[in-house]
Amino acid sequence: MTVPAASRATLQARLREFLPEHCLIDDRESQRPFECDGLSLYRELPLLVALPETVEQVRRLLQVCRELDVPVVPRGSGTGLCAGAMPHPEGLLLGLSKLDRILDIDPLAGTARVEPGVSNLSISEAASTHGLYYAPDPSSQIACSIGGNVAENSGGVHCLKYGLTVHNVLGLKVLTAEGELVSVGGLGLDSPGYDLLALFNGSEGLLGVVVEITVRLLPCPQLARVVMAGFDSVKAAGDAVGAVIAAGIIPAGLEMMDRLAIRAAEDFAAAGYPRDAEALLLCEVDGTREEVDQHSDRISALFREMGASSITVSNSDEERALLWKGRKSAFPAVGRLAPDYYCMDGTIPRSQVSPVLEEISRLSGEYGLAVANVFHAGDGNLHPLILFDASDPRQIRAAEDFGARILDLSVEVGGCITGEHGVGLEKLRQMPSQFSREELLQLEEIKSAFDPGLTLNPGKGIPILKRCQEYRALPTRDGHD
Amino acid sequence: MTDLNDTIVDAVTRARDERKPLYIRGGDSKRQLLGRDCQAEPLDMSAHRGIIDYQPGELVVTARAGTPLADIHELLAQHRQMLPFEPPLLGGRATLGGTLACNISGPGRPWYGSIRDMVLGVRLVNGEAQLLKFGGQVMKNVAGYDVSRLQAGALGTLGVISEVSLKVLPLPEHSTTLVYAMDATQALEVMNRRAREPRPLSGAFWLDGRLYLRISGAASAVEQTASDWGGERSQQAEDIWSQLREMSLPFFRGDEALWRLSLNSAAPTTTPPEATLIDWGGAQRWLSGDADFTRLQRSAATAGGHASLFRGGDRNGEVRQALEPVQQGLQQRLKKAFDPHGIFNPGRLYSWL
Numbered sequence: 121m122t123v124p125a126a127s128r129a130t131l132q133a134r135l136r137e138f139l140p141e142h143c144l145i146d147d148r149e150s151q152r153p154f155e156c157d158g159l160s161l162y163r164e165l166p167l168l169v170a171l172p173e174t175v176e177q178v179r180r181l182l183q184v185c186r187e188l189d190v191p192v193v194p195r196g197s198g199t200g201l202c203a204g205a206m207p208h209p210e211g212l213l214l215g216l217s218k219l220d221r222i223l224d225i226d227p228l229a230g231t232a233r234v235e236p237g238v239s240n241l242s243i244s245e246a247a248s249t250h251g252l253y254y255a256p257d258p259s260s261q262i263a264c265s266i267g268g269n270v271a272e273n274s275g276g277v278h279c280l281k282y283g284l285t286v287h288n289v290l291g292l293k294v295l296t297a298e299g300e301l302v303s304v305g306g307l308g309l310d311s312p313g314y315d316l317l318a319l320f321n322g323s324e325g326l327l328g329v330v331v332e333i334t335v336r337l338l339p340c341p342q343l344a345r346v347v348m349a350g351f352d353s354v355k356a357a358g359d360a361v362g363a364v365i366a367a368g369i370i371p372a373g374l375e376m377m378d379r380l381a382i383r384a385a386e387d388f389a390a391a392g393y394p395r396d397a398e399a400l401l402l403c404e405v406d407g408t409r410e411e412v413d414q415h416s417d418r419i420s421a422l423f424r425e426m427g428a429s430s431i432t433v434s435n436s437d438e439e440r441a442l443l444w445k446g447r448k449s450a451f452p453a454v455g456r457l458a459p460d461y462y463c464m465d466g467t468i469p470r471s472q473v474s475p476v477l478e479e480i481s482r483l484s485g486e487y488g489l490a491v492a493n494v495f496h497a498g499d500g501n502l503h504p505l506i507l508f509d510a511s512d513p514r515q516i517r518a519a520e521d522f523g524a525r526i527l528d529l530s531v532e533v534g535g536c537i538t539g540e541h542g543v544g545l546e547k548l549r550q551m552p553s554q555f556s557r558e559e560l561l562q563l564e565e566i567k568s569a570f571d572p573g574l575t576l577n578p579g580k581g582i583p584i585l586k587r588c589q590e591y592r593a594l595p596t597r598d599g600h601d
Numbered sequence: 602m603t604d605l606n607d608t609i610v611d612a613v614t615r616a617r618d619e620r621k622p623l624y625i626r627g628g629d630s631k632r633q634l635l636g637r638d639c640q641a642e643p644l645d646m647s648a649h650r651g652i653i654d655y656q657p658g659e660l661v662v663t664a665r666a667g668t669p670l671a672d673i674h675e676l677l678a679q680h681r682q683m684l685p686f687e688p689p690l691l692g693g694r695a696t697l698g699g700t701l702a703c704n705i706s707g708p709g710r711p712w713y714g715s716i717r718d719m720v721l722g723v724r725l726v727n728g729e730a731q732l733l734k735f736g737g738q739v740m741k742n743v744a745g746y747d748v749s750r751l752q753a754g755a756l757g758t759l760g761v762i763s764e765v766s767l768k769v770l771p772l773p774e775h776s777t778t779l780v781y782a783m784d785a786t787q788a789l790e791v792m793n794r795r796a797r798e799p800r801p802l803s804g805a806f807w808l809d810g811r812l813y814l815r816i817s818g819a820a821s822a823v824e825q826t827a828s829d830w831g832g833e834r835s836q837q838a839e840d841i842w843s844q845l846r847e848m849s850l851p852f853f854r855g856d857e858a859l860w861r862l863s864l865n866s867a868a869p870t871t872t873p874p875e876a877t878l879i880d881w882g883g884a885q886r887w888l889s890g891d892a893d894f895t896r897l898q899r900s901a902a903t904a905g906g907h908a909s910l911f912r913g914g915d916r917n918g919e920v921r922q923a924l925e926p927v928q929q930g931l932q933q934r935l936k937k938a939f940d941p942h943g944i945f946n947p948g949r950l951y952s953w954l
Binding site for chain 1: 656657658659660661681704710711714715717718727729731733734735737738739740741742743744745746747748750751753754755759770771772774790793794796797798799800801818819820821822824825826863864865866867868881884885904905906907909921922924925927928929931932934935936937938939950951954
């Protein structure tokens with residue numbers, strides 16, 4: 121069954137009834153910046169790009185698209201890593217970047233009410249005058265939008281202690297696929313009926329369009345300190361992570377890097393990383409001065425006991441920032457080693473780190489592609505970066521196959537295919553390795569409960585098995601070659 | 602230590618085929634609490650019990666839904682770990698599945714999170730009698746919708762929870778309680794102000810003209826904070842927090858109507874002080890005795906939250922905050938997505954679910 125898509129002219133005419141001309145982009149060249157998100161392997165141009173300036177405009181736009189049966193792909197800042205915001209060729213790309221106001225901050229209750237286009241970091245900046253901050257800090261926090269964070273349930277290096285987006289959002293205002301406004305959550309800590317907040321976080325724009333977010337703000341810690349340690353093997357570093365947890369300490373951040381990542385980051389950031397180490401741990405503790413002293417001493421002692429070949433403890437915020445700089449620039453640093461890299465995002469039980477990294481290393485040989493590993497060691501979220509050359513179609517194919525094997529491996533050892541980057545278009549094909557057909561159908565029923573017409577971000581997030589969606593299916597990346 | 606998944610699936614299949622609804626029951630400790638009366642054939646989950654996996658180093662425990670929380674609590678304590686949401690154990694009767702379904706958490710909730718925040722994965726039997734698994738045993742997992750967290754507070758109306766994986770945390774090294782004499786208005790101000798300081802606060806409640814602050818964490822930090830904040834050190838500190846958690850304080854006794862208000866923590870108090878207990882640093886307030894539900898709902902909505910009839914009163918009428926029509930429609934469609942034949946705990950959450 122193929123339903124003819126609405127023509128660009130019809131859609132444009134209807135949207136122009138309430139959207140000013142500068143809020144619509146119809147020419148191909150000006151649409152280019154919107155053709156992909158942070159995963160640029162996947163590109164597509166939409167029918168139209170709309171950049172509304174008010175919630176009312178978003179509401180009417182959704183009504184029109186629903187009426188004309190035009191797919192709508194919401195987009196924040198486009199920093200996502202799963203092609204979740206890649207446009208639909210027959211759809212409207214709904215950019216929310218102009219809804220960028222911080223509406224209010226309540227310092228006594230510790231909450232901030234913001235629009236979806238506000239950047240993650242600017243919430244913390246605005247709250248800082250009250251000694252408060254917004255805890256989740258994805259690497260892209262300078263640019264990424266809070267609306268996008270909700271869509272992806274973003275994490276960051278501090279989520280072991282402070283949780284993901286879902287733990288730090290109190291309320292949402294959402295427009296349904298029909299353009300009806302609904303409030304979810306509020307200023308309290310729970311909801312009277314079903315916890316729709318839990319569903320919307322991480323729903324990748326498939327269930328509704330978030331137009332306002334209330335986040336919880338936390339007190340800025342008195343002090344934070346990083347203990348960095350080099351180890352002669354990944355296993356020793358993994359055991360050291362276990363020792364910290366066993367000692368009853370939950371670090372604010374606990375990151376691991378392997379040899380290739382260490383060297384690339386050191387060449388890039390000159391943070392003083394041990395270039396000869398096989399594995400590096402960065403362990404941050406925060407809290408009151410007394411607590412930080414007590415915990416950082418204990419962690420240094422544990423790392424020494426576990427055979428660390430070098431230990432560095434930050435003595436100032438500048439030193440701490442420098443130690444983090446290497447880690448935070450690890451992706452671009454590794455990116456300099458090859459024309460392209462492909463970042464994976466599986467999560468595994470921590471005890472499986474060592475065997476999984478060994479297997480990844482074996483697969484690296486099998487596919488003839490180098491891989492650098494950056495790892496949120498505290499919560500088991502792996503980011504293997506596969507190096508390849510996108511100008512060689514065989515290497516693209518090999519990188520994708522290699523990536524798929526890593527995700528299958530993550531599921532086999534009791535983990536999942538994506539810890540924080542989302543499924544989007546990229547991992548749609550991997551969903552059956554984590555979910556049975558019945559489970560996928562249950563997810564589809566949820567989707568359909570919110571968006572029976574399947575107009576919101578179709579072809580992403582969950583495979584649609586039951587309902588007729590041929591005309592909505594997106595071409596796979598191979599189809600673009 | 603029995604796995605009864607097959608029996609559960611059979612029971613649900615029969616219920617579906619015969620269109621005979623089920624009332625899902627764990628330890629039967631909360632039947633008179635939280636939800637509306639539900640007249641349906643009981644599905645007893647208490648024999649489906651046992652801790653399946655516990656890896657202290659992974660901070661994860663997995664157990665069958667009928668497992669008494671007390672068993673989990675005890676095992677974790679042996680490894681100096683805890684269920685961070687401090688659920689009531691209710692004389693050992695509270696089960697893991699029931700606690701998740703009720704999303705019930707104790708005094709540490711604003712600081713450590715709720716069971717909703719800690720749940721990592723569930724196995725669930727849906728209304729088509731399919732045993733499904735969502736989430737897992739890892740801390741970060743964004744594949745598919747968060748069906749596990751959705752079970753928190755659904756009162757079993759979306760399916761039979763069979764198995765739950767939870768994140769656990771280390772027990773704090775040290776804890777102390779400070780007590781201050783003050784009225785409710787002052788207490789709310791102090792609770793909120795203290796909660797916005799970078800200190801290891803882990804509990805804040807007010808009752809009978811006294812504010813109790815609990816500080817937990819590294820011994821050095823707890824002692825320093827206690828000395829900076831002043832106040833009287835409580836002698837029976839452990840007791841008072843566990844009685845608060847178990848709802849066994851004299852305030853909770855009797856069978857009078859008990860109302861729960863979940864609000865903006867800083868919202869002003871509007872209920873008579875002698876009938877009020879303020880917990881969760883201001884975000885959860887209890888009101889004992891007769892009240893006008895409509896007015897409570899209105900005032901809760903103004904304070905960014907909701908009101909419910911937690912215990913007593915008319916449990917055939919609605920006991921939860923009324924929802925706006927769009928929200929109600931979404932909730933009904935969601936219920937249908939999991940339970941198309943309406944066989945799980947009909948009317949327990951709302952008359953229309």
